[in-house]
Amino acid sequence: MSDFERAAAFEEAIRDSGTERIVETRFGPALFNETYRELWMLNVLRVERPGVAAAEEIAAEAERVQADLPHRRVLILGADAGERLAPGFRALGWKTDRFLFMVLKHPPKRAADTSIVREVDAAALGEIREAIAREQLPELTPAVLRQVREAGALFLPPGPTRHFAVCVEGRVVSATDLFSDGRTAQVEEVATLPEFRGRGYASAVIQRAVDEALAAGHDFVFLTADADDWPKELYRRLGFDEVGTEWAFLRTPAGPE
Numbered sequence: 001m002s003d004f005e006r007a008a009a010f011e012e013a014i015r016d017s018g019t020e021r022i023v024e025t026r027f028g029p030a031l032f033n034e035t036y037r038e039l040w041m042l043n044v045l046r047v048e049r050p051g052v053a054a055a056e057e058i059a060a061e062a063e064r065v066q067a068d069l070p071h072r073r074v075l076i077l078g079a080d081a082g083e084r085l086a087p088g089f090r091a092l093g094w095k096t097d098r099f100l101f102m103v104l105k106h107p108p109k110r111a112a113d114t115s116i117v118r119e120v121d122a123a124a125l126g127e128i129r130e131a132i133a134r135e136q137l138p139e140l141t142p143a144v145l146r147q148v149r150e151a152g153a154l155f156l157p158p159g160p161t162r163h164f165a166v167c168v169e170g171r172v173v174s175a176t177d178l179f180s181d182g183r184t185a186q187v188e189e190v191a192t193l194p195e196f197r198g199r200g201y202a203s204a205v206i207q208r209a210v211d212e213a214l215a216a217g218h219d220f221v222f223l224t225a226d227a228d229d230w231p232k233e234l235y236r237r238l239g240f241d242e243v244g245t246e247w248a249f250l251r252t253p254a255g256p257e
Contacts, residue, residue, distance in 0.1 A: 100244075206238055
């Protein structure tokens with residue numbers, strides 16, 4: 001199993017942990033969570049067998065199987081199929097996202113100050129998760145934001161989940177999660193409130209999570225990054241190298257974002 005396959009399998013296992021219903025399609029399983037039906041990270045068509053299908057065919061299958069959802073979401077693991085299909089989905093008016101899987105390969109180029117980081121419980125992260133969701137997707141309704149805040153508890157990997165944060169005057173201003181199955185660890189949901197960026201807080205919470213993962217004996221630590229955003233450069237400085245790509249396509253009632 002390659003590093004990319006191992007990381008992708010771990011992340012999909014976490015997604016599966018929040019699944020309430022599965023519908024098999026010609027391209028792969030469509031995953032549904034009826035409790036949080038408006039969250040597209042939980043309600044997706046995971047394309048495992050794209051073959052030579054065009055974007056129009058896969059979009060039509062998503063339309064069929066996700067007809068009762070307020071969105072259409074297609075997930076494709078692997079650069080080749082995603083790159084081939086992306087122009088077609090864009091032409092159909094879908095939003096396209098490309099995410100890099102990055103694995104810890106080297107020591108950080110510069111040590112972060114982890115003394116400012118403390119471990120917190122999941123309930124402490126509700127405010128920052130909702131604030132980041134509002135920043136990234138300002139069109140989200142209050143109902144969807146509530147679901148974003150509540151649904152975090154669904155992402156429970158086989159092992160324990162830990163949360164690390166920097167707090168200023170009792171308020172969580174930067175945070176990340178650490179998912180684990182005992183051997184593989186994923187650093188996930190790295191977030192810093194806008195007014196507290198540029199102070200090294202993200203580096204600190206990531207490094208603390210990495211340190212804890214290594215101290216607990218994990219032999220594989222990874223994270224994911226938006227291929228079109230700057231944090232991937234931060235992750236490289238912290239010792240992570242790219243090993244593979246995931247493509248995601250989204251159509252919302254309002255059209256592409």
